[in-house]
Amino acid sequence: MNQDKRQILAQYEKSMTWVESLADVTEEQWRTPIEVGKWSVAEVIGHLIPWDEFVVSKRIPLLFTEDSLPKAPNVQEMNANAANSSRLQSKEETIGKFLNGRHQLIDALHHLTDEQWQHSFHIGESELTLYRYFSGLVEHDWHHFLQIEKVLK
Template sequence: MINLGTNTIFRYKQFTNWTDTLHEVPESMWLQPIPEGKASIGEIVSHLQNWDSYLISTIIPAITNGEGMTFPDFDSFNRSAYEYARSGISKDHLLDKFKQTRHKLVDILLAETDVVAKHVTVNGIENCPHTSTPYSLLYIIHEFNDHDNHHKNQILAVI
C-alpha cells in the first residue's frame, strides 16, 4: 500500500491516544448533551465504535466478496449507538470497547491492503460527489479521520 494509505490508517489508530484521555471526564458530564439537543460525549464514543464495528462486520466482508459498500440510514444507525451509550454501559467499558474495536479494525486494514485500496461503489455511487475521488475503503477511512476530528473538537469545546 502507498505510504499515504498507511499514514491515514495509523492516524485512524492514533485517535485512541486522545480518547484514552476521556477516562478522566467526570461521570456527570459523560451523558450530558453537548450542546443541548446534540449527542453527549458517551453517545459520540458509542457512535464512533458502532461505525468501526460496522466496517468490520459488514463493509470489509462485502468488499472481500466483490461487492460495493452499503451504508445504512445514518439517523437510525446513530440513534441505536446513542441508546447503547445510555443502556448502563460504564464510561470506562465503552472507552475500552471503542479502543479495542478501533485497533482490531486497523489491524485488518493493515493486513488487507488489496481490500483497502480497491475501488468500489458506495450505495451504488462510484465517486464521491464532493471531490470526484473514486471510492475505496481507504477513502472512507480518510473521511472518518475528518469525522473523528469533528467530534474531538465538539468534545474539547465542553471539557
Template sequence: MNQQKETVIENCHHTLEWIENLHNISEEKWRKPIAKGKWTVAEVVGHFIYWDQYFINRIPEIIDESTLTQVDIESVNQEASRESKTKSKEEIFERFHQVREELIQLLQSLDDDLWDQEFHTNNGQYTLYGDLKRLINHDQHHIKQLEHVIY
C-alpha cells in the same frame, strides 16, 4: 507502507489515544451534552464504536466487489445513542478500545496495493482510501466537538 494506509492507521491510533485520555473525566462531564440538544460525551464516544464496526464490515465488501450493505445512518446513530445511555463509562471505553484495535488490525493486514485500486460494486466505484477518508473526517469532526466540552 503505502502513504494512504499509513495516514488512515495513524489517524485511527490518534483517535484511540485521544479518546482514551478522556477516561479520567468526571461522570458529570461524561454525561454532559456537547451542546444544547446534542449528544453527551458518552454518546459521542459510543458512536465511534458503531462506525468502526461499520467499516470493519464494509472493507471486505469493497474488496470482494460485492453489493455493499446499505445502512440507515440515522438508525445507526440512534442505536449508538441508546446503547451509550445504558452502558457504564468503563463498558463504553472497553468496547471502543476493542473495536478500534480490531479496525486497526484489519487495516494493517490489507495489502498496500489495495489502497489505490478501484473497486466496482453495484453501488458505485470505490477506493479504500477514498472510503476511509470519511472515517478520518468523522473522527476529526467529533474530536473538535469534544474539545469544546472537555477543555
C-alpha cells in the same frame, strides 16, 4: 507500507489514544451534551462503535470482491440505538468497546495490501479509493473529537 495506509493507520491509532484520555474526565463531563439539545460526550463516542463494527464486518471483507456491498444500515436508527446504549453503560464500558472496535478496524486495515490501496471500488454510484473512504471516516471522528474538546474546556 503504502503512504496512504500509513497515514490512515496513524490517525486511527491517534484516535484510540485520544478516546483513552477521556477516562480521566469526570462522570459529569462524560454525561455533558456537546451543545444544548445535542448528544453527550458518552453518546458521541458510543455512536462511533457500531460504525467501526459495520466497516470491519460488512465493508472491508467485500471491497475487492465481485459481491455487491450491503446497503448501509439506517443511520438514524443505528445512531439512536448506539446513543441509547451509551446512556446505559459506564464510561469505562463505552471507552473499552470503542477501543476494542477500533483495534479490530486497525487490524483489518493492516491486512489490506498496498496494491489494494491503489485500486478503486464502488459504493453505490460513488467510486472511491481506500484512502478517500477512510479519510472521510477519520474526518468524521475528528469533527466529533473537536466538539468534545470544546465542551470539556
